[in-house]
Amino acid sequence: MENEIVLSVKGLSKQYKKGVYASQDVTFDIKKGEIFALIGPNGAGKTTTIRMIATLLTPTEGDALVGGHSVTEEPDKVRKCLTYLPDEAGAYKNMTGRKYLQFMADIYADNKSQAAEFVKRAEEICALGDRLDDKAESYSRGMIRKLLLARTIMPHPVVAILDEPTSGLDIINALEIRRMIRTLAADGMSFLLSSHNMLEIEYVSDRVGIIANGHLLETGAPKELLEKYGAQNLEEVFERVVKNNEVL
């Protein structure tokens, strides 16, 4: 992991209506080759934060810099630096896996040869073989997730954002995807993950951010947090962090 900061989130907030914050004053950084995970229960504000970074939602306050580009000022440049895999996402059912990869590669690539390179890379990552010539509607959930993960990785983004990357997958598929993320991070790709599965995150991530009720309450490496809170696992850390903040 290098010290270069590739994602810098500063006081990011999203207010839907007056007084209704889905995410409030969220601040954290991600270094090159780092896997940072936002953990918290459903409705904690993870997806809203991620969507603001992915330029899908406009922040009410604050900003985020992706590869040095502001999500509020230069969203077009930000989109060239990151890829986003939404939670429970699907592919176009009428397309074959290969066509889907080609379609997405055409969007991310600057020219045809680069697009072909992206597709080749994605084909290797997803390892779906001949099934890539079948329509996506015939894929299992695990196959779809692998296809989409390959799509997310193929343009070699500065930051890949994965929302609940293994949700709904069986143990084997989930393990494969976690290994894939670790390997890619070792090659220098940065990841922002979100999950409510804290045990999984403990295994895969370098640092975590605990988010609840829209507030980022704590950040740190899993080991540091376990020591700091005298906990056995991240679930216990989460419980103690939330309780401490209620007291405060």
Add this chain to the structure above:
Amino acid sequence: MKFFSILKKELREMLNMQMILMLVFLVVVMYSMSGFVDSAIDESMEESAEIVLCDKDNTDFSKSVIRFIEHPTAETEADNEVKLITLESDDYAAELKRLDKKSFVIIPEGFTDKINNGEQAELIYVSKMTSFSTMSNMNAGSETAVAYIEAAVKSAIFTNKVQLGKLSENEVTQINSPITIKENTIVGDKSSEISQMILYSSVFGQTLLLPLVVYMLILLGSQSMINAVTAEKLDKTLETLLSAPVSRLSVLSAKMLAAAIVALINAAVYMVGMNNMTTAASGAVPEEYKKYAAELGISFGLKYYLLIGIQMLLSTIIALSLAMILGAFAKNVKSSQTLLMPILFLTIIPFMAAEFIDISSLPGAIKYLLYAIPFTHTFMASDTVTFSKTSLYVGGLIYQAVFLMVCVIAAIKIFTTDKIVTASENTSSRRKRKKHSDN
């Protein structure tokens, strides 16, 4: 017990809040429309039932015939109000315009003489065709007048001749068919000696088919669009696309353009199909009728299909744009079908109205209410093109173009803001967040 539990669950799923709101909306719209429709139909019926006569014969017999129409002898029949008119010329189109009438019957000079001479007497029946809608082609008053006149003549012949004894062959023919009717149909400023009903029958298939095609085109198109947008939202392929290095306007314009191309293909295919069907159907129509129809300017040529095609294209694109906007608010496949209901209403109301009533002749409020529905102009297109209602056609086209622009602006607003991501999200979760933050 188990069955009722399942039934209750099914009903709860089907009758969701969106569906109930739509039904309430439907009841309110239908209720408020019913008053307008009643008055419109009453007015149309009143106009159709009006008996307008011109007595050029001006004899005791013709006067007695008119009195007979006014006060039929049978006890079961009610009195009729007869409006007597005087014609200033033989230009029937101009006379109808001057008198502001839909039709009239002329008892020509020499009518009584012909009856007395044992000949068939001729009546002249003039009617104006302004629309292909069913009710606008009904002239109950003039039909009634002709029937009464025939009955009166038969009665007179019976009294004067049958009672006197043996009848000649001609006189028997005269009793069986005492009068002949010379019908004149007016379209715009043109007049032709053809029955309005025969003319209407010969184009009925054509005029019925077009609104059906428009109806299908709008509904099928918008349904497939709303399904596509909903699927893209639910599969989150839209989120993926919107976070990719491509502008949102490009995503939107590609969708709109694709929809327009599909609409264009649909419209072209339907128009070719319609043209073939019409050609086949018109083969059964006697050449003579076609000649009369052409004299009156009623022909379904290239210009007709082109003008109708433009209207169809605009309506389809509007429907697709509306479906795209509504699709952004769909929470699931079921709600997308409920969201389709406004388009369904906006289609079915002008469709039904145009089938039965000449919308342009309706009273102000309901007419403009119908004009406000962009699809109305396409359902009326067959009338506006055929009956040279140019200002209505062009006005409708301009209105549709403006409406389309508004839809495009709304779609841009939705696609370029957070709404495309948040529009379908359950507000209850936000309320919970607010509650929490308040605490």
